[in-house]
Amino acid sequence: MTAAFFDTLWTSLPVPALVIDQGNLIAEVNPAGELFFNTSAKHLRGAPVWDKLHVDAPLEDAVTRVRRSDSALFVNTVDVGSGDRPPVQCNVQLSSMVDRPGYILILMEPREIADKMGRAMQTKTAAKSAIGMAEMLAHEIKNPLAGITGAAQLLSMNLSGDDIELTDLIVEETRRVVKLLEQVEQFGNLRPPLRKSVNIHDILDRAQKSAAVGFAAHMRIVEDYDPSLPPTFADGDQLLQVFLNLLKNAAEAAEPSGGTIRIRTFYEMSLRVKRPDGSRSAVPLQVEIIDDGPGLPADLAGEVFEPFVSGRENGTGLGLALVSKIISEHDGWIAMDSVPGRTVFRISLPVAPKDETE
Numbered sequence: 001m002t003a004a005f006f007d008t009l010w011t012s013l014p015v016p017a018l019v020i021d022q023g024n025l026i027a028e029v030n031p032a033g034e035l036f037f038n039t040s041a042k043h044l045r046g047a048p049v050w051d052k053l054h055v056d057a058p059l060e061d062a063v064t065r066v067r068r069s070d071s072a073l074f075v076n077t078v079d080v081g082s083g084d085r086p087p088v089q090c091n092v093q094l095s096s097m098v099d100r101p102g103y104i105l106i107l108m109e110p111r112e113i114a115d116k117m118g119r120a121m122q123t124k125t126a127a128k129s130a131i132g133m134a135e136m137l138a139h140e141i142k143n144p145l146a147g148i149t150g151a152a153q154l155l156s157m158n159l160s161g162d163d164i165e166l167t168d169l170i171v172e173e174t175r176r177v178v179k180l181l182e183q184v185e186q187f188g189n190l191r192p193p194l195r196k197s198v199n200i201h202d203i204l205d206r207a208q209k210s211a212a213v214g215f216a217a218h219m220r221i222v223e224d225y226d227p228s229l230p231p232t233f234a235d236g237d238q239l240l241q242v243f244l245n246l247l248k249n250a251a252e253a254a255e256p257s258g259g260t261i262r263i264r265t266f267y268e269m270s271l272r273v274k275r276p277d278g279s280r281s282a283v284p285l286q287v288e289i290i291d292d293g294p295g296l297p298a299d300l301a302g303e304v305f306e307p308f309v310s311g312r313e314n315g316t317g318l319g320l321a322l323v324s325k326i327i328s329e330h331d332g333w334i335a336m337d338s339v340p341g342r343t344v345f346r347i348s349l350p351v352a353p354k355d356e357t358e
Contacts, residue, residue: 014272014280015109020049022102024063032270036108037082053106054081059092063104066094080108141181149174193235193329197352200232200239200285201225204263207243216251218258226266232285233352238326245319246289246345253293253343264288271348273333283332283348290345296338304336 010017010028016036019028026049029041037044037052044052050060056079066073072095081087093107149171156167208221232239250261265287272280296304305324327334333348 012282013107014270014282015107016270017108018044018049018053018106019097020063020104020106022067024049024060026052027103033108035268035270036088049106052082054087055079055092056087057092059094062094066096066104067102070096072096141177145174145178145181149178193238193326195233195235195330197231198234198236198239200229200265200287200349201227203234203236203239204243204265204287207240207247208263210244211247211251215248216261218256219251219254220258220260221247222260222262224262224264229265229267229285231352232330232349234330234349239330242323242326242347243287243289245323249319249345250289250291250293250343253291253295255293259292262288262290264290268348271333273331273348281331281350283350285349285351287347287349288344291343292341293343295340295343296336305334 010030013030013032016033017030018026018033021027026044026047029037029044034041034044053059055075057075059075059078062073062075072093075092075094077089078092079087080090080092088110090108090110093105093109095105095107097103097105152167152170152174156164156171159167204225208223211219212221247261253259265285267284268286269282269284271284271286272282305320324334327347327349331350335346335348337344337346
């Protein structure tokens with residue numbers, strides 16, 4: 001394998017990584033490490049590692065042991081910081097380098113990302129099971145509901161006054177339930193995405209214009225775009241549905257007087273997701289939809305993408321579950337962070353293959 005291959009491998013590592021020399025000076029750092037330390041590799045090279053890397057564990061002793069034994073060592077769930085940023089809980093791996101005696105490779109995997117991805121995989125499995133059951137029930141329930149609606153309409157032909165109001169209520173409520181069941185069926189019958197190279201900003205502009213003249217007319221929408229983003233590989237119509245759902249969520253969370261929705265796009269090359277076949281794929285294209293509403297209740301935050309979970313009265317709990325399903329089928333990832341005054345939905349998507357952009 002060529003040196004260029006190993007350079008590409010080093011650059012593609014999805015977690016922060018350092019190489020330190022025999023004197024515990026930083027010899028190399030990958031791009032994910034530059035993001036973690038919020039500074040350039042040029043600034044980090046040659047610096048004493050313990051001046052830059054602050055770990056709430058006896059890592060200096062661990063490095064000495066790895067160097068002496070010429071082996072590897074794992075240190076799980078420790079706080080790691082840089083002095084310039086708050087500490088992040090990570091799993092740390094130390095490994096000696098066979099071809100460079102005394103040199104140590106340090107890998108840091110932020111626990112937050114690992115935990116969120118694990119929860120996302122659990123959510124996908126739960127969603128499939130719940131929706132499969134709901135689809136079956138929806139099909140079985142719709143037929144008797146149609147009979148109830150028809151019977152109520154026939155009864156109303158020979159009634160008057162308060163009795164008609166009651167039959168009208170029966171008809172109205174059965175139609176509402178049928179509409180909900182149709183949503184469930186639509187969720188389960190979502191067609192596979194017809195993917196091609198699309199510009200994320202074109203889709204966001206369509207969603208924003210639709211929202212601004214409809215459900216988000218009372219909101220202030222702010223764009224914070226990175227115009228250099230390459231195209232993604234997606235079904236434009238399904239991606240539009242995702243952005244509309246998230247914008248609607250943000251608008252409905254606001255006070256009646258309105259609020260601000262910020263749409264941010266940026267590139268982050270370090271993030272990767274695990275595919276069903278076990279391989280990992282990069283999802284560097286980031287879209288964040290941020291609102292300044294009251295935030296989600298803490299007890300719902302970990303279940304927000306599961307079907308039939310809703311923080312709103314009369315909500316179906318299918319909107320965000322549908323968003324999660326669509327993004328998953330696009331080999332992407334979605335996450336949410338919410339505190340009072342700031343809720344962020346972040347979508348991570350792959351870059352379109354070169355043969356799709358030419």
